[in-house]
Amino acid sequence: MSSFKGSYAYSVDNKGRINIPARLRKYVSTEANDTFVITRGYEQCLFVYPLDEWNKLEESIRHLSPTNSRHRFFMRALLERATESQLDGQFRISIPKELLQFAHIENEVLIIGVLEHIEIWNPGIYEQYLKTQSESYETVAQTVLQK
Amino acid sequence: MSSFKGSYAYSVDNKGRINIPARLRKYVSTEANDTFVITRGYEQCLFVYPLDEWNKLEESIRHLSPTNSRHRFFMRALLERATESQLDGQFRISIPKELLQFAHIENEVLIIGVLEHIEIWNPGIYEQYLKTQSESYETVAQTVLQK
DNA sequence: CACCAGCTACCCACTTTTACCCACGATACG
């Protein structure tokens, strides 16, 4: 089971390639076969799933009803941008332009491991995102991890 | 089960390494495999968990809902700073620059064992923290440990 | 149908960071 954690300030080269941090690579199962699926995430960031984790997600979508218009919308929005990408010799994935634009990514990115997936952010947008949180970390922790 | 206690004034070398006090090492279970997870704590200190204790914490986070925005915020904030580090030959862990900055740590640290985790403080900040407590130790004890 | 532009997938090369090793003085202990 993969369990990503940590944040990493990395760069994107002019070919749209992003290195997958070595610390995160360790947790990718061999079943993923060095393949990742990149798609839109929440709050203008990108989600990157190892192939085996993506397959689990896909399995849960499969149970949605194609006759329900809200379900249809969700499936389209999620799958529209989903792109498969395999690591190159230097352990990088290449991100399509459309996804880079979606997340407003230019040269620098913040990569965050969040358990079963990896998030890719424009560093400035992430900073703003943190500021928009009305509650402090301590306050949220108190209610989320209450004993 | 680990049960850390005691405080220790130690130094950080210019490579960001901190020794884990021998007294605390004794209580780390072999399951942790000499590996620790360091992350942000409350009140500007760092929390250090032996790997087995961290896994318990992670398990409780895993049950949070990724579609709940407060839960997302909490998971990101917690995991963003989380870093795995294995003891070197001299029983030290190395702390990433970002975490040292977060806790305002420079050369000297105060290491405190608090049951299942270890805290790392800038000594001056810890002293100030104690001063900000409006209630005395005795008063708090009365309400916390009421019989 | 030939040609060109753009993209992709491999290479190769360079710089920086990390992990591992060794070493020394101080302290605790029998």
Add this chain to the structure above:
DNA sequence: CGTATCGTGGGTAAAAGTGGGTAGCTGGTG
């Protein structure tokens, strides 16, 4: 008083991160 453990400092080889070249494929165009 000798010995083992502990805390601290530093050197170096390996790994990680970054940048770029080129050949091959694809799709559009004159």
